[in-house]
Amino acid sequence: MDTTSLRQDRAARFRTGFIAGLAAGAAASGVMLLLNVVFGSISLPEAFGSELTALMPAAMFDFLHQLIGGDAKHYLFYGILVGQCLVFALSGGLYNLVMERARAMFGLPATEQVEPGQEQAGSSRVLVPALHMYDGLLLASALWLLAGLVLLPLTGAGIFGAQLSAGPIDGLLSLGVVGLVFGLLFVLVQNQLTQGTQSGSETRPEAEASRREARRTLLKRGVLVVGAGLLGVAGWHFITDGLSAPVLSVTRLVKQYKNKIVPPPVPNYGEITPAPYLSPEVTPNDQYYVVSKNLFSDPSVDSNNWRLTVSGEVSQPFTLTYKQLLALPMQKQYESMMCVSNEVGGEYMSNALWEGVRLADLLQSAGVKPGATKVVFRAVDDYSDSIHLTKALEPTTLLAVHMNGATLPGGHGFPARMLVPGIYGMKHCKWITQIEVINYDYQGYWQQRGWSDAAPVRLTARIDTPLTGTAVRAGKVTFIAGVAFSGNRGISEVDVSTDGGQNWQRATLKKPLSGLTWVLWEFPWQVPAKAGSYNVAVRAIDLEGNVQDPNVAPPAPDGSSGYHSIAMTVL
Numbered sequence: 001m002d003t004t005s006l007r008q009d010r011a012a013r014f015r016t017g018f019i020a021g022l023a024a025g026a027a028a029s030g031v032m033l034l035l036n037v038v039f040g041s042i043s044l045p046e047a048f049g050s051e052l053t054a055l056m057p058a059a060m061f062d063f064l065h066q067l068i069g070g071d072a073k074h075y076l077f078y079g080i081l082v083g084q085c086l087v088f089a090l091s092g093g094l095y096n097l098v099m100e101r102a103r104a105m106f107g108l109p110a111t112e113q114v115e116p117g118q119e120q121a122g123s124s125r126v127l128v129p130a131l132h133m134y135d136g137l138l139l140a141s142a143l144w145l146l147a148g149l150v151l152l153p154l155t156g157a158g159i160f161g162a163q164l165s166a167g168p169i170d171g172l173l174s175l176g177v178v179g180l181v182f183g184l185l186f187v188l189v190q191n192q193l194t195q196g197t198q199s200g201s202e203t204r205p206e207a208e209a210s211r212r213e214a215r216r217t218l219l220k221r222g223v224l225v226v227g228a229g230l231l232g233v234a235g236w237h238f239i240t241d242g243l244s245a246p247v248l249s250v251t252r253l254v255k256q257y258k259n260k261i262v263p264p265p266v267p268n269y270g271e272i273t274p275a276p277y278l279s280p281e282v283t284p285n286d287q288y289y290v291v292s293k294n295l296f297s298d299p300s301v302d303s304n305n306w307r308l309t310v311s312g313e314v315s316q317p318f319t320l321t322y323k324q325l326l327a328l329p330m331q332k333q334y335e336s337m338m339c340v341s342n343e344v345g346g347e348y349m350s351n352a353l354w355e356g357v358r359l360a361d362l363l364q365s366a367g368v369k370p371g372a373t374k375v376v377f378r379a380v381d382d383y384s385d386s387i388h389l390t391k392a393l394e395p396t397t398l399l400a401v402h403m404n405g406a407t408l409p410g411g412h413g414f415p416a417r418m419l420v421p422g423i424y425g426m427k428h429c430k431w432i433t434q435i436e437v438i439n440y441d442y443q444g445y446w447q448q449r450g451w452s453d454a455a456p457v458r459l460t461a462r463i464d465t466p467l468t469g470t471a472v473r474a475g476k477v478t479f480i481a482g483v484a485f486s487g488n489r490g491i492s493e494v495d496v497s498t499d500g501g502q503n504w505q506r507a508t509l510k511k512p513l514s515g516l517t518w519v520l521w522e523f524p525w526q527v528p529a530k531a532g533s534y535n536v537a538v539r540a541i542d543l544e545g546n547v548q549d550p551n552v553a554p555p556a557p558d559g560s561s562g563y564h565s566i567a568m569t570v571l
């Protein structure tokens, strides 16, 4: 046999294995996700996504977040999933090559099989070996060991995911099942591929040419679709960024503005006119923003099996069932939350009436030992974060079980979540299972990825209505309205500028539901006679007299700053 046909043989073997591996890999990945959703089993894409975000500098994460928005984590997940399918495919292709070598080395007879469309009249060239079930088992075992002993430890999840809450037994079993599904399907699909088309009528060169042609068009189309998608996203962001460019000049103009006013302004509370798009003061549960690190699925916890332990630097560690927790004295409070990755003017900010147990009460029952400095929260999804003991003992730091009068919804952390007013949402640990008092420094999930540990909410204000780009008639009154939020320092004043930050006028504030919530504000704008485009901006002052920071900063690592502004047209 000449070297060209040898090379062609090997290419054909690899190709068939690759295709069979891809098909089997897609199915096996599906099984992996199913096990993850149903049993909370290990999902390799989650482990890799988590590791990727850990390696990614916060600024890069931020950039991706801005480029593809809140869907970033889904794209990351699907990207990794596709990568996983390709690894499966590659392992299929390589298996065929390696096995061929092994067969040749040990002088084993190869079974006569031909690649689809490759058969030639009168030729019995062996191209692709027929596979046996033990081939599937062998490949499955190899991948199983690779995932458990190399890949998972690489992501920091430990051998077979020993460090994850699902545990190593789950890792051994679930990865075993996924491996078996892959191995057996690989054998079936490859044999199907090599057997199904024995009666090809095309002659070899023609078939080869048309296949090559088909592959080329497929590749071209793929490149086109991906390229067009990327261009579209980039273009869209260029356009929307272009619209908000005046923000820059606003901030330059007001840079000299004092950043603390003493004494702070007295709030001018009044009536707020309901306007379309203005946020409801209390966000309904199904509209409350949702953020989690979990790329694919959030935990769904069975409250019968759920336990909460309070442990660490305490004299009497204890464990509570859900029932026991519900029986403890509860406190209700309105509190707004904002995600640290919220852009100025962004959507990751909401308000609810929460009910829960004071963390201070739990810690008192446990008896905090002298020398303790921090409290760590750990959750079902291997998330963790910590707060300082002084923060933990504040009377508004709650372990919440109810949200707007309803049982805490799954997406918001059922059965219980932390509420830590004044600091960003990331410290509000959902699906919590452990409260550990410690006497050393601890950096949580997002802190290990470069985000702020103290994480105080940065004063911000958002224009909800009208929507940017709205056109209004000269001479009319238009209600400009929105929300302002400072964490737990209240709001004393909100100012609106309709001339790019040169002149500011005070907005009316709605008296807030508590000192921990956002404040609704409204400014009735007497639309000027002069037609043209107007830049409308907003800024806030908290009850301590701190003025909102006009300097534009991205969310990473301390939370975004700058003034929100919209474009309006006067007709």
Ligand SMILES: Nc1nc2c(c(=O)[nH]1)N[C@H]1C(S)=C(S)[C@@H](COP(=O)(O)O)O[C@H]1N2
Binding pocket: 288, 289, 290, 291, 292, 293, 294, 337, 338, 339, 340, 379, 380, 381, 383, 411, 412, 413, 424, 425, 426, 427, 428, 429, 430, 431, 432
């Ligand atoms: N267990 C767990 N808790 C978590 C997170 C998470 O990924 N896992 N995300 C945090 C982040 S970044 C935010 S902003 C809030 C969001 O809470 P929400 O979805 O109820 O609005 O939850 C926090 N608590």
Ligand SMILES: [Mo]
Binding pocket: 291, 338, 339, 340, 341, 424, 425, 426
């Ligand atoms: Mo967040």
